[in-house]
Amino acid sequence: MAADVWSIADRDPERVALRSPRGGLTYGELKEASARFAGAVVAAGLRPLDRVVLIAPSIVEFPVAYLGLHAAGISVITMNTMATGPEIGYVLDDSEASLVIAWHECQDAASAAASERGIAFWRLDEGARLDAEPVPQAHEHAPDDTAIILYTSGTTGRPKGVELTATNLVDTTASFMPVLNLTPDDRFGTGLPLFHVYGQAVVMNTVLVQGASLSLLAPFEPTQxxxxxxxxxxxxxxxxxxxxxxxxxxxxxxxxxxxxxxxRLATSGGASLPAEVMRAFFDRFGCTILEGYGLTESTGAATFNDINRPQKAGTVGPALPGTSIEVRAVDGGVLESGEVGEVFLKGPTIMKGYRNRPDATAADLRDGWLKTGDLGSLDDDGYLSIVDRAKDLIIRGGYNVYPREVEEVLYEHPDIVEVAVVGVPDDHFGEEVAAVVSLRPGARLTGEELRAWAKVQLSAYKVPRLYQFVEALPKGATGKILKREIDRDAIRVAAAEVTA
Known part of the structure; x- marks a missing residue:
């Protein structure tokens, strides 16, 4: 990865690579800084395929350190800036990391976890790292070398380290450039965290390998x-x-x-995009949002609504080049178009496996096919629609209720800003449909009013009976609504008065 970016610097050193409110870098400056960072890593005695944890927000220093580590041949482990000491400690133990690097604003937990284990710790903003002798050329990873390790959120059990290879990274960038019509003249911008697979592998790497510029905002704030x-x-x-x-x-x-x-366009991932938001965004900004789909285990890449093909709202597009998709029934049989089942993926962006987890790898990776845990369907043109996470499916009185379908309807209400539909245990129906709702400032809405409104558009069994109104929904670092953090018991208590 570093070698590709450095080659652009050699051809056009004055081309702008990075912009931020705190300043930016040209490609020449990015190469020089990352080469010196790599020199500091080598001088410290680290060797190719050693593992280093990097904890930093979406700032210019992130790609400097990231490319520098790759240039030294390191397997880079990026972590959430909000990670706690125990969470960092778990990753250090599981990955057997040799070094921890953190931005000063999130250094306390990282330095403590490293100290407890006798692991070296560097502050990312210490300029001494950039005074080192630069490495003359970037290390070239072998195709199957582990280039990055990203730990899953651990919704079931302890987090698993997803090992992504040098080939995974290269093929991800190669697959996105043509579907975006990305050129070196594009000026890309994001408020995504670069420690996440979407911001890192799909956005940052793709933009820098193409020679375009990347504007960074951390943290995301809509007006900014x-x-x-x-x-x-x-x-x-x-x-x-x-x-x-x-x-x-x-x-x-x-x-x-x-x-x-x-x-000219926006790209969306990480969660399902409500059709109403897509329409409103185009009306307000004249900009089309192209939705895609991917997982950490697929290097963030699987499908995308290619700008060169007809767009289909409500889908996440066809498979990216080189990727194959199958929708399978519970018995493993491949389903016909239009039928809902579990989505399986195969292609050059699929992970090497879970670090130190052969059983988990065997369970999710079968003959090269990745079991995603997502429910979806393919249409006759190969466009994928994600219905929901299999674990989020609500079964109410024997009827399947897909939360996304209900959320799409509720998002059309003019007073709703955000909504999450979840299943709540119920003695009679097994599960009851509940909606956790955030309203626009100044809006007044009751559960009875919202239920009456939803009944016009949804079958009776799909209409939420429980409503909880909150100021904001819980979100992860990417801004994705975290349904696992919604307290189902609290919903039953808070929503008791508006159950109808």
């Missing part, structure tokens, strides 16, 4: 993102549904059509 679009004259944005929704609600009359005339 709108200002960044205007200031940097961005042509492409990358985000998740909650970001697009937040930008819609933050876009005052201060921002006019001319501020967005150069913005």
């Amino acid at each position: 993102m709108l200002e960044m679009v205007r200031r940097d004259r961005l042509t492409v944005l990358a985000g998740v549904p909650t970001m697009w929704n937040a930008m819609l609600h933050a876009a005052t009359d201060e921002f006019g059509p001319s501020d967005f005339e150069q913005l």
Whole structure:
């Protein structure tokens, strides 16, 4: 990865690589800084395929360290900036890391976890690392070498380290450039965390390998993102549904059509994009949001609504080049188009496996096919629709209720900003359908009113009976709504008065 970026620096050192509110770097400066960072790593005695934990927000220093570590041949482990001491300690033990590097704002937990284990710790913002002798050339990983390890969120059991190879990274960038029509003249922007597979493998790596520029915002704030679009004259944005929704609600009359005339497209992933948000975003900004689908285990890449093909709202597009998709029944049989089953993926972006977890690897990776745990269907043109996570399916009185379908309807209500539909244990039906709702400022809405509104558009068994109104829904680092953090018992208590 580093060698590809450095070659651009050799050809055009003055080309802008990175922008941020704190400053930016040209490709020449990015090469020089990352080469010196690599030199510091080598001087410290680390060797190719040693493992290093990197904890930093989406700042210019992140790609400097990331490329520097790759240039030294290191397997890079990026972690959430909100990770606690025990969480960091678990990753250090599981990965057998040799070094921890953290930005000063999130150094306390990282330095403590490293100290407890006798592991070296560096502060990312210490300029001494950039005074080292630069390495003359970047290390070239073998195709099957583990280039990065990303730990899953651990919704079932302890987090698993997803090992992604040098080939996985290269093929991910190669698959996205043509479907985005990305050129070196594009000015890309994001508020995504670079420690996540979407921000890192899909966005950062793809942009820098192409020679385009990347504007970074950390943390994401909708008005600041709108200002960044205007200031940097961005042509492409990358985000998740909650970001697009937040930008819609933050876009005052201060921002006019001319501020967005150069913005040609946006890419969305991480969670299902409500059709209403997609329509409203185009109406307000004149920009099409292209939705895609991927997992950490697929290097964030699987499908995408290719800009060169007809767009199908409500789908996550056809398979990316080189990727195959099958939708399978419980017995493993491949289903026909239009039938809902579990999504399986195969292709060059599929992980090497879970670190130190042969049983888990064997369970999720079968003959090269990745078992995703997502429910979906393919249409006759090969476009994939994700119905829901298999674990999020609600079975109410024997009827299947897909939360996403209900959420799509509720998002059409003008007073709703965000909503999550979940199943709540029920003695009679087995599960009851519940909606956790965040309203726009100043709005007043009762559960009875919302249920009456939903009954017009949904079959009776799909209409939520329980409603909980909250100021904001729990979200992860990417802005994805975290349903696992919604307290089902609290819903039953809070929603008792509005059950109808």
